[in-house]
Amino acid sequence: MGADAKVAGSTRLMVGEHFMLGDHACAEGALAAGLDFFAGYPITPSTEICERLAHRLPQVGGRFVQMEDELGSIAAILGASAAGARSLTATSGPGFSLMMENIGLAVMMEIPCVIVDVMRGSPSTGLPTLVGQGDVFQARWGSHGDYSIVAFSPSSPQECFDLTIRAFNVADQLRIPVFLLMDETIGHMTERVVIPPAAQIPRTPRKRPTHAPGEKLFLPFKADSDLIPPMAHAGEGYNVHFTGLTHDERGYPALNAQAHEELVMRLSQKVSAHASEVTLVEEVNLEDAEVVVVAFGCTARSARRAVNLARQRGIKAGLLRVITLWPFPEEQVRRLAGSGRVKRFIVPEINLGQVCREVERLTSLPVDRINRAGGAMISPQSIVEVIAA
Amino acid sequence: MTTAASASNPTRIVETHPIDKVLRADRFPHILCPACGIGSIIHCYVQAIIESGIPLNQHVCVSGIGCSGRAAGYINVDSYHTTHGRAVPFALGIAVYRPDLHVTVISGDGDLTSIGGNHLIHAARRNVNLTVICINNFNYGMTGGQAGPTTPLSAKSSTTPFGSWERPFNLPHLAHAVGASFVARWTVLHIRQLKEAVLRGIHKEGFAFIEVLSPCPTGFGRPNDIGDGLEEMRRYRRRCHVDDNAYLPEIDIDLTNDESPIVVGNFVDVDRPPFHPALGEPASTTAKPDPDRADARTQSRESISNGR
Structure with missing residues (x-):
């Protein structure tokens, strides 16, 4: 410990x-x-x-x-x-x-x-x-x-x-x-x-009911304009019902296509509507970069070293470190892809190709994959080789 | 809403039922089949809530998936209709974080003892402060009558067309063996005894397990020549034998043998320290040796010698 x-x-x-x-x-x-x-x-x-x-x-x-x-x-x-x-x-x-x-x-x-x-x-x-x-x-x-x-x-x-x-x-x-x-x-x-x-240390509170239980009808799954409903907890007297079934604003099962469409759309959209607030990246040497390495987790540490080594060789390389994997930082990748300056992306990751698929769907530029099945980090040198290739 | 009684006539016409406030009447009609036993069990739980004297907002009902799993949705307390088999650990989370609340799990035999069997035995072992009402209708009713771990030997179902080959669980024996503090078995015929057992479960500090045998004429009765729900209730009346001191290893249910008794009763009621995860103090203050286990074994041996 x-x-x-x-x-x-x-x-x-x-x-x-x-x-x-x-x-x-x-x-x-x-x-x-x-x-x-x-x-x-x-x-x-x-x-x-x-x-x-x-x-x-x-x-x-x-x-x-x-x-x-x-x-x-x-x-x-x-x-x-x-x-x-x-x-x-x-x-x-x-x-x-x-x-x-x-x-x-x-x-x-x-x-x-x-x-x-x-x-x-x-x-x-x-x-x-x-x-x-x-x-x-x-x-x-x-x-x-x-x-x-x-x-x-x-x-x-x-x-x-x-x-x-x-x-x-x-x-x-x-x-x-x-x-x-x-x-x-x-x-x-x-x-x-x-x-x-x-x-x-910041603390974001949960959105909570604004009136006391019994004061007026509380609909536990009625969302506000931000698509998020206030949450009542067990033991507070709101007598809420929660179910994994498709449900209406009362929380009661509503097993029909319309209720399902409304609920599933809202659950998905409430995240996408707030995507820009939660999407974090770190940009390293991207101002003039022509080759962009997109990396996350431990691989981003190798990538940072690789970009520095490439710069020492005079290659305009940069790193887009993905901190928020989901929702994927689409805007940041699109902006780089559409800059006219970036010529290709490189995605090293310790899997057989996952994040690279996200990058590929966001750009028509070449995306070079560097993949390892697992068991060891991807070395900076192996990333530099692809940057310099 | 009540109609005012005239001074001369004390009779009052009441348009609401006394237990309405504990039910989500706006969700009726319910989904249950005619002669299903689950409604009676919900009634017993609701009656026990009222008689417990504990305010409604201190009761929480959690269920899993299946016909019995729908029970939570009809009760007007904070209620959670969770995933298949996971009602008990979900309830554990509530009970541990809010030990002042009275958390009851109502779910089916398949949900609690098949897909959720591991959680059940560990919650009982820990003696989590929960009341578990296990509605045993001997089959998976919601999906149309398949066999489960409580389906009696030789009973037919859509997945045992030649009769079940498997020995079923003896649930009170299981619950006792893994550490439940209160163990009972009743049927939906025993409405008052069942309500009393639930009430004892609610007040019990620790893990209470109540098996309720319940007719499922649609899923279980039909393929097993039990004419209808009433016929199953008649069998319960004819065959049930109340014995609080029953020797639990021997109270398996043999539905197909009309001569064998169905033993019901409040079998186990012992005091063991309930599960309270430590708040930084040494565990020795809460975890004491369990004298009940030794006593139970002695009692069981005596039971055998008494010919029970």
């Missing part, structure tokens, strides 16, 4: 500078965000998040439950969130697969929660202790049917901390499950992490 956690005691916010593991930084980010409830099941390489919170969360007034499996973990965090908790689970690919059904339930019931997936070599049991980045599309399309979610991808332990906080805020703002797609390299990397004082 780390020596610093042992001395933290009942301090929720470990303000200061730390030399911290990515997984631990994620756990500390959750605590900083006001985590109330964690349910999880140990799985490499995410276990350190679970262990850290087993030690830390109860000491700051939160509840930690180690569940029987990931099916139970996701169900439990949805229940706790329905009762008002900021709730979290953490897993890796095999557990993420098991959570898919209830991710759909979270979307349909509009229950906010944060799910961390520390990606490892896959498919199946794959490479438990070695890196992979193969869950990008699963995060977007894994549960059945059409829906939209938000997924962030940190490239450092500091970002594990920062983006976990942001994930909670976006989840509460949009009433959706939000994913933190870490990878094994980032999760198991120890680096400097600065935890700011409480006043500098």
Whole structure:
């Protein structure tokens, strides 16, 4: 759990500078965000998040439950969130697969929660202790049917901390499950992490009913103009009904095409309507770039080095680091593609080609793929070779 | 809405039922088949809510998927109709975060013991403060009458056209073995006993498991020559034997053998520390040895020697 956690005691916010593991930084980010409830099941390489919170969360007034499996973990965090908790689970690919059904339930019931997936070599049991980045599309399309979610991808332990906080805020703002797609390299990397004082940690509250229960009719799934309905919690007296079935504004099952069209469209559009607020990228040397490397997670670290090496050789290379994987930063890619200056894109990723498909559909320029099945990072040199080719 | 009674005639015509406030009357008519037992079970739960004296807003009802899973949607408390098999862990999340609330899970035998079986045994082992009403109609009714883990040996269903080959669960025995604090089995014929059991479950600090045998004339009765719901109720009346001290390993249900008793009762009621995840204090303050287990074994041996 780390020596610093042992001395933290009942301090929720470990303000200061730390030399911290990515997984631990994620756990500390959750605590900083006001985590109330964690349910999880140990799985490499995410276990350190679970262990850290087993030690830390109860000491700051939160509840930690180690569940029987990931099916139970996701169900439990949805229940706790329905009762008002900021709730979290953490897993890796095999557990993420098991959570898919209830991710759909979270979307349909509009229950906010944060799910961390520390990606490892896959498919199946794959490479438990070695890196992979193969869950990008699963995060977007894994549960059945059409829906939209938000997924962030940190490239450092500091970002594990920062983006976990942001994930909670976006989840509460949009009433959706939000994913933190870490990878094994980032999760198991120890680096400097600065935890700011409480006043500098933003908190977006959930939208809540504006009148007392019984005062007038409360329609728990009637959205405002921002497409987000206010959320009443269990035990508050609003006598709400939540169902995974297609439902009307009362929350009652409405099993017909019209109700389904309205609901599914709204659930999808409420994310796209707020896409610009949640879409984060880092732009490195893009002002004059002719070759743009698009990368995320640990691969973005290699890409940053590769761009610097290419610049030393006089090649105008730049990096578009994708921090928000979903919704994909379409505008940023389109702008570069349409600049007249950029001649091609390069997408290195530790999978057989996922993010590159997003880039390809946004541009008619050449997109060079650099793919590895998993187990090791893509080296800066191998990216430089493609940049220079 | 009531019509004012005249001074001379104390009779009042009441247009609402006393339990209406606990039901979502605006959702009626319900989806249940004629002679289905689920309505009676909902009634028992609602009656228990009223008699519990606990305000409505402190009750929460969670269900999974299936005919029984629709129960939550008809009860006017905070209610959650979750995914297939996951009602218990969803309810755990609520119960752990809000220990002041009384969370009841109403779901079917297939939902709770087949697809949700793992969650059921672990919630019981932890002694989570939940009341679980398991409506056992011996089949998957919603999907049209398939066999499940409670379908009696030799019973026919659309997936056991030659009769079931599998030994079914003995649910009270299972629930006791994995640590439930309160275990009962009743049928929809035993309306008062069932309501009392639910009430005890609500007040029980810990995991309460109540199996309710319930007719499903459409899915189970028809292929098994049980004429209709009333006929199944007649069988319950003829064959049910109340025995709170029954030896649980031996209370399997054999529906097809008209001579074998169906044992019902409130079998287990023990006090064990309920599940309260630690708030930073050493676990020894909450996790105590479980004397009940040893007692239960002794009682069981005595039961055997008594010829039960």
